Amino acid sequence: MVNWSIEEFDNLPSTQDYLKNNTSLPEGTVIRAINQSAGHGRHGRKWLAGQGNLYLSLLIKPECELDKLGQLSLLTGLAVANIMPDNAVLKWANDILIGGRKCCGILLDHENGALIIGIGVNIKSAPLDGSTFLQNHMSSEIDAKTFMTKLLESFAQYYERWQREGFETLRGEWLTKTYAHGQKISVKIGDNHVTGSFETIDMLGNLILICDKTGEIKKITSGEVFLL
Numbered sequence: 001m002v003n004w005s006i007e008e009f010d011n012l013p014s015t016q017d018y019l020k021n022n023t024s025l026p027e028g029t030v031i032r033a034i035n036q037s038a039g040h041g042r043h044g045r046k047w048l049a050g051q052g053n054l055y056l057s058l059l060i061k062p063e064c065e066l067d068k069l070g071q072l073s074l075l076t077g078l079a080v081a082n083i084m085p086d087n088a089v090l091k092w093a094n095d096i097l098i099g100g101r102k103c104c105g106i107l108l109d110h111e112n113g114a115l116i117i118g119i120g121v122n123i124k125s126a127p128l129d130g131s132t133f134l135q136n137h138m139s140s141e142i143d144a145k146t147f148m149t150k151l152l153e154s155f156a157q158y159y160e161r162w163q164r165e166g167f168e169t170l171r172g173e174w175l176t177k178t179y180a181h182g183q184k185i186s187v188k189i190g191d192n193h194v195t196g197s198f199e200t201i202d203m204l205g206n207l208i209l210i211c212d213k214t215g216e217i218k219k220i221t222s223g224e225v226f227l228l
């Protein structure tokens with residue numbers, strides 16, 4: 001099991017940048033900020049801070065080939081979705097949606113042999129960008145700290161399973177919780193869009209799409225999914 005060592009800050013520009021600059025810290029280091037002034041997400045986007053939400057980054061040092069890191073990205077989504085209400089779904093690669101709206105974003109960076117996993121969860125509030133927050137979908141009270149404790153426990157269990165069993169069963173589990181599986185989607189890759197049906201994910205966590213126009217099977221390593 002990972003031994004978590006949690007450092008909490010009232011304010012940080014970004015928990016992700018903090019760990020990217022401190023990769024010599026031991027595996028299991030967790031940086032949490034109550035408030036982030038320069039949080040960022042994938043595709044160069046900002047991750048805005050809201051009252052009562054969770055911002056944290058985990059430092060992991062997996063002994064595996066670089067191409068397996070995509071598996072850990074999906075595993076993280078699974079570990080988070082698993083402690084959310086049953087209607088939480090995984091949108092490839094690693095967004096979590098509830099009621100069709102984003103509630104959690106995950107960002108992975110690989111630096112000096114260390115993996116930094118940044119997780120932002122809207123717990124008590126959501127920015128005005130169409131996203132949602134967890135409390136809105138729960139009958140009991142939840143706060144960021146309690147959610148963090150559950151998240152670290154869930155991640156440690158999934159991570160241990162991945163080390164012991166590999167990705168195959170986790171891949172199956174991921175597919176049962178995914179958004180738009182088997183449906184028509186459009187994937188934005190850079191400035192281009194590819195449309196087709198979302199067939200599956202492969203053993204490295206790539207999205208496998210059957211293209212509308214050509215019927216060709218396309219492997220997508222990075223992009224943003226939209227339901228058509």
Ligand code: BTN
Nearest residue numbers: 014016039040041042105118120
């Ligand atoms: C995304 O959906 O684009 C990923 C968002 C990741 C946000 C988290 S909040 C904690 C950590 N620190 C950051 O600056 N970003 C990640």
